[in-house]
Amino acid sequence: MSNNLSKILPPEGNQATPERKTVQTLTADDCRWxxxxxxxxxxxxxxxxxxxxxxxxDHHIREAFQAPKPRATVHRPQLT
Ligand SMILES: [Zn+2]
Structure with a gap:
């Protein structure tokens, strides 16, 4: 699990990292990536x-488009 986390979290000390928001502090105008x-x-x-x-x-719109899309043959869990 810790290996996965290091991949999805931005590097520590990177001042270009946008402000971190929690569910409590996120506003309607904030990116919710x-x-x-x-x-x-x-x-x-x-x-x-x-x-x-x-x-x-803008940055995460681009990331969202680059994210690999699931193939049509992938099993999808049923929504009931
Ligand atoms: Zn963003």
Whole structure:
């Protein structure tokens, strides 16, 4: 689990990292791209100014488009 966490969290001490927001501090204008994992006790949102019409900032809009899409043949859990 700790290996996964080091991959999804930004490097420590990087001052370019946007402000961290929690569920309590996130506002309607903040990017809600999630970092971390609530299961391991480290979880926050990007918090940068979001782009109109999108829940994410410019940077994370791009990341969302680059994320590998699940193949159509992948089993999907049924929503009941
Ligand atoms: Zn963002």
């Amino acid at each position: 999630p970092f971390g994992d609530p299961l391991v006790g480290v979880f926050y949102f990007c918090g940068a100014r979001r782009r109109d019409g999108s829940p994410y900032c």
